[in-house]
Amino acid sequence: MKRVTFLSTVVITVLSLLLFFGCAVVVEPQPELLFQGTDCELHEEGVWPFTSGLGYIAYGPITLADTLSDLKVDFNLRVWDGDYKLELLFMTKANYDDFTSTFGTYSAYHYSLSATGTMTWNLTDILPGVYYFVIDNSNKGWEDTDFDFLDDIAIFDFKIYKMP
Numbered sequence: 806m807k808r809v810t811f812l813s814t815v816v817i818t819v820l821s822l823l824l825f826f827g828c829a830v831v832v833e834p835q836p837e838l839l840f841q842g843t844d845c846e847l848h849e850e851g852v853w854p855f856t857s858g859l860g861y862i863a864y865g866p867i868t869l870a871d872t873l874s875d876l877k878v879d880f881n882l883r884v885w886d887g888d889y890k891l892e893l894l895f896m897t898k899a900n901y902d903d904f905t906s907t908f909g910t911y912s913a914y915h916y917s918l919s920a921t922g923t924m925t926w927n928l929t930d931i932l933p934g935v936y937y938f939v940i941d942n943s944n945k946g947w948e949d950t951d952f953d954f955l956d957d958i959a960i961f962d963f964k965i966y967k968m969p
């Protein structure tokens with residue numbers, strides 16, 4: 806009789822432990838890192854001697870397949886001397902194609918930065934599709950440069966996450 810009680814106790818203890826650890830080890834879904842950049846340097850558009858390029862950097866394509874997606878952009882603008890605004894843009898491929906063309910019109914989620922520091926940009930309920938993330942130091946977008954013949958350089962780090 807004692808032996809049966811002992812075995813029952815062992816079985817119950819083992820089952821309890823399995824249940825406890827089985828429930829305790831719940832893996833929380835983590836944000837998915839889509840793109841990141843460190844020590845990125847972006848020159849102002851078209852400042853003499855015209856070595857500065859287009860004035861924007863694009864990251865993509867970013868394909869979102871869910872019905873609705875949430876993204877998070879952690880951005881650290883470390884150096885910024887411009888007295889105008891650097892822009893973050895997020896747009897569909899069709900809008901990006903128009904953005905990069907000479908006379909295209911486009912729409913985009915956009916965020917303007919006027920000072921150094923860290924910020925978080927949350928993009929919520931994004932429809933499925935193919936997208937591009939753009940950092941803009943040009944006369945495109947919603948903010949113009951300052952046309953003062955000085956190259957206002959942006960130096961920054963960033964990470965783009967797809968949220969669970």
Ligand SMILES: [Ca+2]
Nearest residue numbers: 943945946948
């Ligand atoms: Ca701009």
Ligand SMILES: [Ca+2]
Nearest residue numbers: 953955956957
């Ligand atoms: Ca300038």
